[in-house]
Amino acid sequence: MLETFFNPEIIKAAWPIILAGLGNTVLLSLVVVPLGLLGGLGLAMLASVRKPWVRWPLMAWVDFFRAFPPLVLLILLFAGLPFAGLELSGFACVCVAFFLNTGAYYGEILRAGIDSVPAGQTEAARSTGLGRLQTMLFVVLPQAVRNVLPDLLSNTLEVVKLTSLGSVVAMPELLFQARQAQSVTYNPTPIVLAALVYFVMLWPLVRLLSRLENRALAGRG
């Protein structure tokens, strides 16, 4: 059993390949998380204009991308766009897909955060002479982010896990590298190794979230 799933020789041979994959997963996460946050921030700030003709289309946009499996979006970009004469690299497709998909999730979370800040805060800030944008950036957003921090972290965890979809469009991230190593060695050890790397990397965040969420739900009862 150990020979099959945790073969020491294969671990030694596959380790550099897995490590390169880990590097790429980290880099990819460092690109797509800020990208998604940026998209979400844009959506949430637009939604804070409390006009129905702004809010409804935004909500439809967010729900559209929440209903769309990210892999479908990715394949649509990767396999569909070349037919329109637009050939994007796997990396570019991942960036666009994540911007749209995770942007919608972040946007929904940040919108809830902004809604949770009492209107009196905005009124007070505005009456001291701060502009609309200043009020949003310096008064509302810091409180909003604090109120929804567990949800933001939880979504970030999901985004990092989601970078494994990059393997489908041949991005050399952790899962892709592990599959390469597995197909060369005919042994599942590299996949176990990759899973282990994911687990070690993300477990602290999962623990933290579990505590935060328990507290949040318990506080509501």
Added chain:
Amino acid sequence: MSNWERFLETFFNAKVMAKYLPDIAYGMLVTVELAALVIVTGLALGLALALARSLGFRPVNLLIVFVVDLFRALPPLVIIVFIYFGLPAVGLAPSGFVSTWLSLALVLTAFSEEIFWAGITSIARGQWEAARSTGLSYGATLMNVVLPQALRLTIPPLTNRTIAITKGTALGTVVAVSEILGVASSAVSNSYNPSPLILGAAAYLVLFFPMVVFGRWLETRMAWKH
């Protein structure tokens, strides 16, 4: 032919769409089947684990927490790939359908256990004590007093999480499950036209958009009024 007509011809080709519509419809059926299996088994197992955890037997609880953490930290695609490509090494060869079902069900189990457990612990200690002191058994207290209140709290986050995980059925395409995306992708390479993919995307929206809107409605509906 104008550019616009060429665009329509390429991405919304009626002839190609008509040809592959039955395939996509079949893919929808597979997706629905897979989703239903994932939801039923994942939620049942999650609730069972949360109830087991409420018994407060420490070694069991540590094990549950570990398993839950494991399946929250691993990307679903990694689990699918492990089950599909890894298990044959020990003589087990689950199909792509079974691999996807098992993986997503385990992930949903982990997330729902966490949510159910948070719901159970959110019920004040006094409720337990009051119920027990009126002569209700442990089981009766759990079923008739604690769970009805706990479940109400858990429904909105549970719905959203379930939708997010169920969307993962599209991952089955990586292990050759003929669900919507798999069927659509092979139709694209057979017809050398992207229209089936557009059709597939529409099929996903038909299935999941109402669920997302329902989840949003539940969230507002079930919110506790302060």
